[in-house]
Amino acid sequence: MKNIIFDLGAVMFEWNPKKISENFTDNIELQNKIQTELYYHQDWIDFDNAIINEAEATRRASERLEIPIKDAKRLFNETKESLILISKTHDVLKQVKNKNLNAYCLSNISPELFKHVYDQHDLFELFDGIVTSGVENTGKPGKRIFEILLDRYQLNAQECLFIDDSPANTATANELGITTVTFKGLDECYKEIYSHI
Incomplete structure (x- = not known):
């Protein structure tokens, strides 16, 4: 990936x-x-x-x-x-960058909540691109926001892994040819993610 x-x-x-x-x-x-x-x-x-x-x-x-x-x-x-950073996922993001892979953020989040986490954490500089519902005025599980991400950053869906906690969201990604991990915060989820990177 x-x-x-x-x-x-x-x-x-x-x-x-x-x-x-x-x-x-x-x-x-x-x-x-x-x-x-x-x-x-x-x-x-x-x-x-x-x-x-x-x-x-x-x-x-x-x-x-x-x-x-x-x-x-x-x-x-x-x-x-309540939006506290999950350190194990942050570690995944750092590993992704250490391996010279591209990292993207795709989130349903309001401008106000995004500003809060953005101002609190420097991890956002690790992303090669960020697409949020609060900017695009459309969200997951609709296809449009996925298409915006793929088009904007010229990504091949077959070369993408998408990590999301919502089965509806990962189902849409699968329809577009994106590999997914439906994330539940379990060790098995992290093992599955690491198996792809």
């Missing part, structure tokens, strides 16, 4: 809506509501795709969750802070 394509959430950075909601409140009903009415709601997809900005997403979340706007803002801030 010449090109290794990394997702960010739950691959390069921790992404655990259940844990975020549990840390935010002891109220189990609200925890469940945060997951269904924020992270797994259409508004979160629109937020990722920059159709709505953080201020609007926060306002809508405040209304749906029936919590004060200041609490909704705190929830969004805690969401950003």
Whole structure:
């Protein structure tokens, strides 16, 4: 493989809506509501795709969750802070570059969340290209964002390995001829990745 394509959430950075909601409140009903009415709601997809900005997403979340706007803002801030670097995946990225392979980032992430992780970490300088839903206004598992990555950087799909935690996303990549690892954070996943590089 010449090109290794990394997702960010739950691959390069921790992404655990259940844990975020549990840390935010002891109220189990609200925890469940945060997951269904924020992270797994259409508004979160629109937020990722920059159709709505953080201020609007926060306002809508405040209304749906029936919590004060200041609490909704705190929830969004805690969401950003939860994006902790996964060191074992960072090591994979460094190995990729040490072997003179190309590394790319392909992520569904809002401009606001991307800015947060970009400002916190210098790993982004290791990528040869970055494509995000917040810039392109379209996201995985749709084919368009994959096509943008392949076209922009003139990549041959057969020479690419894509690492993502979502089976729907890896299924789309497979349809385009890209080799995939559906990432679950297990040792077996890392072994599979290393077998390709």
